[in-house]
Amino acid sequence: MSAAETTTTTTTTTTPTVEEQLKDLTVKHPLHNSWAFWYSMPQIKSGEAWEDLLTKVSEFKTIEEFWGIQSSIPAVDSLRSDYFFFKEGIKPQWEDEHNSKGGKWTVNISDNEFGQGTVAKFWGRLMFSIIGGSLEYNHETKQFEDEINGFYISYKKFGYKAQIWTKSCDKDAVMRVGEKLKSLLQFSEFGIEEEINAKGELKPTKFTDAKFANVKFSFISHDKANEEKNLVISLV
Amino acid sequence: MSQTLALYSYEEILNLKSNAVIPVGFDHEQFNLDFHERIELAKKNRRRSSHHFNSRPKVHRPKPKVATDNDGWSTVVVETEDQPADETAVEEKISEETATTEETTGKNKKAKGTVIKARPNNKNLGSSRAADAKDIQDIKKKAFNAFAALVSDEDE
Numbered sequence: 001m002s003a004a005e006t007t008t009t010t011t012t013t014t015t016p017t018v019e020e021q022l023k024d025l026t027v028k029h030p031l032h033n034s035w036a037f038w039y040s041m042p043q044i045k046s047g048e049a050w051e052d053l054l055t056k057v058s059e060f061k062t063i064e065e066f067w068g069i070q071s072s073i074p075a076v077d078s079l080r081s082d083y084f085f086f087k088e089g090i091k092p093q094w095e096d097e098h099n100s101k102g103g104k105w106t107v108n109i110s111d112n113e114f115g116q117g118t119v120a121k122f123w124g125r126l127m128f129s130i131i132g133g134s135l136e137y138n139h140e141t142k143q144f145e146d147e148i149n150g151f152y153i154s155y156k157k158f159g160y161k162a163q164i165w166t167k168s169c170d171k172d173a174v175m176r177v178g179e180k181l182k183s184l185l186q187f188s189e190f191g192i193e194e195e196i197n198a199k200g201e202l203k204p205t206k207f208t209d210a211k212f213a214n215v216k217f218s219f220i221s222h223d224k225a226n227e228e229k230n231l232v233i234s235l236v
Numbered sequence: 237m238s239q240t241l242a243l244y245s246y247e248e249i250l251n252l253k254s255n256a257v258i259p260v261g262f263d264h265e266q267f268n269l270d271f272h273e274r275i276e277l278a279k280k281n282r283r284r285s286s287h288h289f290n291s292r293p294k295v296h297r298p299k300p301k302v303a304t305d306n307d308g309w310s311t312v313v314v315e316t317e318d319q320p321a322d323e324t325a326v327e328e329k330i331s332e333e334t335a336t337t338e339e340t341t342g343k344n345k346k347a348k349g350t351v352i353k354a355r356p357n358n359k360n361l362g363s364s365r366a367a368d369a370k371d372i373q374d375i376k377k378k379a380f381n382a383f384a385a386l387v388s389d390e391d392e
Binding site for chain 2 (some may be wrong): 028029030031032039041042043044045057058059060062063064065066067068069070071072073074078080125128131132133134137
């Protein structure tokens with residue numbers, strides 16, 4: 001076999017065809033919902049209104065686009081304001097008609113209290129769970145519950161505050177979200193910074209959830225004026 | 237067309253990390269630029285912490301200069317920096333009958349180079365030195381004028 005023939009044969013077997021390349025480019029992994037990434041800038045002057053600092057940065061509807069945003073923005077550790085992810089068409093304001101009848105789960109977390117890297121891990125798992133759909137998917141009914149409107153993380157003096165906003169104050173629906181949120185922290189041994197091994201599996205860790213046993217998760221409705229709807233739940 | 241379930245595990249999401257695609261219209265370079273610039277500005281304009289709320293800033297106040305003469309008069313000079321130099325805090329009024337120094341009040345009090353003349357009260361002094369006889373003797377305020385007495389209205 002001549003050298004030229006060898007080269008031709010090798011090229012044919014290793015290089016994908018143009019059709020295959022086009023197919024790869026178009027195959028993306030669609031999300032159950034379209035999302036928007038919002039960012040609020042840190043306040044510089046005392047007179048600056050929060051609404052003016054809030055910016056809708058980009059929309060995305062696939063896993064690939066999610067990673068495109070996530071890989072190009074500063075890590076949550078360097079955040080000094082807020083990152084928001086809300087479903088398309090919903091503003092991260094409680095006055096929004098989609099939010100006004102709902103409430104929010106809140107959890108405070110800091111690296112100082114739980115160890116270096118905990119915030120990034122928790123935030124990573126929170127994004128994966130909600131955007132990937134696992135936090136809203138009901139395996140019994142085999143349907144998405146669509147109870148979550150959005151979620152965000154805020155920088156605070158003590159550390160970070162994460163919130164999940166729900167569309168209603170239905171106790172059963174809200175509790176299902178809260179229990180899953182709690183499990184995210186208790187099993188946040190891996191997150192956005194973690195790598196998977198050659199077999200496509202997450203690296204095993206020696207993480208212990210004992211230190212998160214007493215973390216308080218609280219839910220409160222946005223509608224503070226109506227006491228009947230003012231649901232307050234704490235998970236310990 | 238089959239409906240795909242858009243449910244992704246952590247492993248599936250992490251596996252797609254290398255396929256990242258920047259969404260159309262997202263200027264990530266500008267976002268990062270604004271992000272860091274805003275944080276720097278916020279740091280510069282950061283409020284002072286409450287730790288400083290109850291403390292006063294240090295201001296250098298020169299100690300007053302006190303000079304005491306042989307008669308026991310003390311002159312206190314308080315130097316201030318924010319007043320014109322030609323104003324004085326004390327006006328000395330020397331009458332023909334008694335030589336007294338009076339402090340004036342009001343606008344002159346805040347003058348630069350404040351001069352206060354004061355004579356200490358002997359009863360408040362702890363000195364064991366005997367009092368000067370000149371200080372305690374009775375001095376007639378008005379001497380008797382014999383010639384004036386001779387000139388009487390009754391004689392006229």
